[in-house]
Structures are given as structure tokens and as C-alpha cells.
Amino acid sequence: MFLALKEIKQSRLRSSMVVVIMTLIIWLVLFVAGLAAGLGNENASAIKAMPVSHFIIQEDAGERIARSTVSDSQLQQIKQQYGSAVMPLQLQQATITSPSDTNKTDVTYFGIDFTTELAPQPTLAAVDDKSVVIDDSFKAAGYTIGDAFKDERTGTVFTIKGFTAGKAYSHTPVIYLSTSAFKQIATPSATKKAGVNVVALRITDDEAQQLAIKGLTVVTKAAVVKQIPGYKEEQGSLTMMIAFLIGIATFVLAAFFYVITIQKMSQYGVLKALGATNRYLAKSLLLQIIFLALISIIISVLLTLGVAQLLPATMPFELSLPLVSGIIAIFVVVALLGSLLSLYRVFKVDPIEAIGGAGE
Template identity: 45%
Template sequence: MFLALRELKHAKMRYLLIALIMVLIAWLVLFVSGLAQGLSSDNASSIQNMNADYLIVQKDSDHRLTRSTVPEAQLAEIRDFAGGSSAAPLGVQMTAVTKGGETKKLDATLFAIETEGMLAPAIAEGRMVDEIAPDEAVVDISFKEAGIALGEVLEEQMSGQQLKVVGFTKGQSFSHSPVIHVNFKVWGTIKPAVSRGGTGDGLQYNAVALQAGAAKADQISESVPGIEVITMDQALQGIPGYKEEQGSLLMMVAFLFVIAAFVLAVFFYVITIQKMNQFGVLKAIGASSSYLARNIISQVITLSVASLAVSIGLTYGVAAILPAGMPFDLSPRLVVLCSVLFLAVAVVGSLLSLYRVVKVDAIEAIGRAA
């Protein structure tokens, strides 16, 4: 470490330029990672934050909640196997709403739930919907940006149903639209019971949330016809555009890491080649290959840690001035993961330099130095 620090101090400009390149690459990696996580939350936070282990959907619905229909009779069968409190119905409807007295439409997704059940979201402001209220709703806090306040009345465009806002939630969005939670009394008004052969079948749900182990989930899947039990991850992948969006962003991040490995490998290899004579002299006076290797690794780690510290500061600084509507979420866990990967990539990129140092011939290097 002593030799590494002395060399960094001696060749300040050279290593400052390398550090600048590392800062820019790490900054780009962190920013794209934060954007990917932000878009993921904006697309599916209502599912990610759902208090359930599995979702039960209609068979052959491609894991898409909006394509699934679970009738009331099947809900009763599922609850017989799962236990009443372990299974909760869920209605999902993409829609648009308008603020009372205005014509501007706001995209939204209706989630019909049992307001005292396991799917009830945490309330950030106000209160939860009453189970039997005919016109109450809890909306995501992002509606505040559109001027929606507690007590405001929203009109659902498909049915004309009036919804009084009684509470706000946080982190509740689906398919890039904020979620409005309502009870099943309101849901029955917006999506009235359909008839099959002239007989009303009761309410129609899109899914049933399940809190259970894998064995119970398998038992329900085998025992109740016409349904499929899917994991929460499969439900996320079924959201339109989620898999494609995240796949593209993750590919960008992966390529950034690959590019970082090549760039750092080239920089450190060129610097190592320039110092081959000095390494040979050091070997001739007794320095071991392991000592010289530790010197290079110390330089790489020191530069990487310093660059990451600057990059993290820059990323959070930019995030603080981003528009509120821009989906960006850089959690500490993601920062740690990206930092560890970046350090690993930097060390891997220096392996070519280590190979050259180990193979250097002391006598030959001294001859070139003379």
C-alpha cells in the first residue's frame, strides 16, 4: 500500500484522469440502475408491496390480471382449501377519472379489495375506505400533483361512478398509473354482475391473493379447476411491458459493466507496460511478485472507492433536482450492489496487468532501464 500511495501522489494527473473516467462510468451505472428500479416501482409497486405469497388467476390468462376472471363460486372453493383469512379477492380495472367539475382525464387503475382484509394498503394520510360505503376511495399520493385533496370527488369514466377521496397511500401504482382502492360495493356498481344462461353469477374478480406455503398453493392448483396459482414474480412479469422494459434497462447496465471492465483493463495495462523497467528493478532488489501485485490491486481499489464515493454523491445530487414525476429510485441496497460489482469489475480488469508484472524478467528489465 505504501508504494501504491507514493505512486498515486507522484503521478497525480495520470491517475486523476483515470479516476475521472471511473467516476463517469460509475455515475452512469448508478443512474441507469436507479432509473430501472424507479420504472419498476412505477410499473408494479402495487404488486411488489402486496401482502401476499401467491396470486390465483384464471387458467390460460398468460399471468395477466386484466385478462383473468375468477367468479365468486371459485373464490368460495379456494377459501374452503386455503382458509377464509388466507385468501382475498382482488378486482383490477384500468380506467380514467376526472376531478369533479373538470374535463381533464387522469389515468388510473382501480383495485377492489376487502378494506379490512390482508390487501388493504397502508394509509399515509386520511383513512381507509369503509367496507360498505357506496362512494369512497383511497388514492395514491401521486394524485396530489394533479390537485386532488382529501374530500375531492372523482368521477370514474366508464360507469360515471362518483368516488370521494378519503385517504392517500404511498407506492401504489400499476402499469404506470396510480392505483385507486375501492370496496366491493363500489366495484359491483362499476362492474355489475354478469349473467350466464340467464343466471347471475355474482361478482367477478380478476385474481385471488393467497397467503400460504408452496404445498397449500399446489393443493389449491390441483383441486380447483380452471385456475392457476402464480408467484408474485410471475404476476410482475405478466404486467404489460414490465418484462421488456426491465430487460432493456438491465441489458444496458450489464453492457456498462462490460465496457467498464475493458476500459479499466486497457488503462491499467498501458500504465503497467510503461512501468515495466521499474518493476524489473524492484524485483532485482528483492521485491516479490506478490508485493507488486498487491501494489496494483491497492491502486485499483483506492481509485475505485474514491470514484464510487464521488459518483454516489453526484447521483443523489442529480436525483434531488429531478422532476417529481420522473421515476427514479436508488435504494441503499442497490447502491451497495452496484458498488460491489463495480469494484469486482475493476479488479478483474487489472488481472491482465498482474499477469505482466508476474512475468517480468528482472535482468531484462534492468538492461532496458540502463
């Protein structure tokens, strides 16, 4: 450790350049990862937050809630098999306006039974056919409890009974209303079909496999989330960007450490001539790299948190402890991988050649 810190102190400019390069790369990865998580939540947080494990969905709906229809007769069969675990869900995207102005907002209605676990928190048993619970993103538009809004298509007016945090679907805020209230704003085609879109359940995989109702299938919540329009494509693109950045970081750091190691060959040769072992030199090099990586990581995390505070509320961005911890672990490994070529050169250095005595 002494040799590693001494070398960093003596080569301040070189060490600073390594820190700057690593900081910028890690900062970019953290920002893209936070953006990916934020976009993912804005696309699917309402489904992810549901305390369920599976959905019963129409077999040919491609695992998409909006395409599915579960008829009333099928719903009764499901209730007979699963009893109180059954939680019907209806979904429809629409546009609302405030009666006091003409500003329009795209939303997604979730028609639910407020006595089930699908009810948003805090649970409001007093919700009726004319009141709703809405996502708290509406607060930015000036909505408060007791305010009213109008469904653009039907003209139906609802009163806001309460707010719930972080509930969105397909990049639109979610409005929770009762199943009877949902009928007031449902499109004519949905009204003719009757029934519900899907049935949410909290059951085991074994119980899920026992469903035997013609035209229906059981899928996991994770599968439903992936099939939300745009979710898979959006996350796939951002994940690919992160993977490329990590790959580029590995090559950049490997080249950087290798060049630095080549410049110090004579010094390593002298140390070997004085009796330093490969193990001692390798330990010193790895400690130096880890130390620089940790400094870069700390600066990057602080920069990312600072920038996150400056981002507008309309930009979805979210950093969680598991996400940040995972990226930190990845970059520690990347830094160590980038040092492998340098370690190989240190192991192979010949003391006599390194100090210029090979031709004597």
C-alpha cells in the first residue's frame, strides 16, 4: 500500500488524468442507467407496484393487457377456481381536461375494485362513481384534492378523492376509478364486449399452471411489463448503450494503464533487482488502480446526484441503491480487467534489460 500511495503522490498529473477519464465514463454510465430506470418506471410503474404475481389474459392478446378481454362468464369461472385472490382490472387510455381551462392531459384509466389489493395506497374506501384517485404527477399541473376534471370523449366529470405516488403506464399518469365508474368512460367497443381486460392474481407458479379455461392463459407480471408498448425496445436500446460504454471503458483503461506501466519498466526492473517479488509489485499495482477507481466512483456518484437535483420534473430519472451498487461493482471489475495487460508486463520484466544492462 505504501508503494502504491507513494507512486500516486509522485505522479499527480498522471493519476489525475486517470481519475478524470474514469470519472467521466462512470458519470455517463450512471446518468444513462438512471435515465433507463426512470423511463422504465414511467412506462410500467403502475403494473410493477401491483402486489400480484400473475395475470390471466386472453390467449391471443400477445401478453398485452390493452388487447385482452376476459368475458363475464370466464370471470365467474376464474372466481370459482381462485376465490378471493381474483382482482379484475380494466384499462383504457384517454384524454382529460380541467373544467376551468382547455389544457389537455393524456392519461390511462385503471378500473378496479377498491376492496381488492389493487387499490392504490392510501386505500380510500369512500371512492364512488364520481370520484377517483390519481397519480401525484398531477400536482405539478395544479390539481388538488377536491378538484374536478372532465373526460374529453364522454364529458363525464370526476372529482379527485386522493393522490397516489409514482403510478404511470405507457408514459401516462394513471387514474384509478371504480369498475362502475369505468363503464361511464369506456369506449363503445369495450362496453359491447363487457367483462374486463385481465384478472390479476397473487398465486404460486403451480397454481398458475392449473388454469384450464378455454381462450385464456396465465402470464407472469414480468412478462406483462415487457409487453407494454415501447418498454422492451426502450430498455433494450439504453441497455445496449450502457454495455458499449462499459466495453469502451475496459479498453480505454487497459490502454491507459499499459502505457503508464511501459513508462515505468526501468523502475520495476530496479525494484526486482533489489528483491521485490512479482506478488509484491502486482499487489502494489492493483491497490493503486483500485484506489484511483474508488476516487473516480465517489466523484461520479456525487456529480450524478447533483445533476439529478437540477433535472426538471418532466425528465424521468431514478437512481436506486441496488442500481448504483451494481454499477460501482462493475467498474471495479472493469478497472481490474484493464490492469491485466499491465500485470503481464510487470511479471515478464527482466531486471537487467529494464535497467539497460542487457548489452553489457
